[in-house]
Amino acid sequence: MDKTLRKPHWLKSKIPSGKEYRLVRDIVEKNKLHTICTSGHCPNMDECWGRGTATLMILGDICTRSCGFCNVKTGRPLEVDLKEPERVGNTVNLMKLKHCVLTSVDRDDLEDLGMDIWIKTVKEIKKIRPQTTIETLIPDFDGIEELVIPVCKAGQEVVSHNLETVRRITPWARSRAKYDLSLKTLSIIAKTGVVVKSGIMVGLGETRDEVIETMHDMRNSGVEVVTIGQYLQPTKKHLMVREDITPELFADYKEEGLKMGFRFVESSPLVRSSYRAEKHVRGL
Secondary structure, eight states, X not given: OOOOOOOOGGGOOOOOOSHHHHHHHHHHHHTTOEXXXXXXXXXXXXXXXXXXXXXXXXXXXXXXXXXXXXXXXXXXXXXXXXXXXXXXXXXXXXXXXXXXXXXXXXXXXXXXXXXXXXXXXXXXXXXXXXXXXXXXEOOOGGGXXXXXXHHHTSXXXXXXXXXXXXXXXXXXXXXXXXXXXXXXXXXXXXXXTSEEEEEEEEOSSOOHHHHHHHHHHHHHTTOOEEEEXXXXXXXXXXXXXXXXXXXXXXXXXXXXXXXXXXXXXXXXXXXXXXXXXXXXXXXO
């Protein structure tokens, strides 16, 4: 019978506080922005927001998919807000972000799967605040090259698409998404010349060999930056944590990844896909 695991000491994080954190929080709330930082209960909010980085979620806050690990609402999304790109651009400027990570819910209900809003949002940020570097953490766009490539060429410095977990666990952890389809999406991203990034969660019952195999698959698909962090169960309705991965094993994954040729391997218990994302911009 499954039992809820008590968190080990290395997974404990401090409650967000500080002047910079409160400033960003107030701007986010006032402008009714959706951030994965808050919806995902990210343990690194204080650190990231204090450094002038934040992850904003576009295309609403209702996802058409229902992945077993994700705390974002699922259901029928609202109509696309055509003013969202301008609002996001103005907010990034108001927040004086040095680096912005954009992500989105999946919008399988849209003919272009959200491509147009993605492009317009990146361009609007660059128009209003050109000094802000951008990472786009994109959905798989069903592996359709005609949708992926235009998004990747919108002007951002880094494009990320997360594999989320190993091949064996993908069918019951990710709604509709497929492991090989995500690899295909990463390979398409790599064609565009941007920094390619991906990440996985661990602690869902995967083996070390499976993680190493997944890292090889990423590298062979053109990924330069990989993030590996502990899966934390958002609510009792979500997938159970099968194992709390030790800091030593995270260090092992980092060592193996660097041997494979990844430019950056962010691997530790509290790492999330946008952790220290500003470092991953090429040339910085």
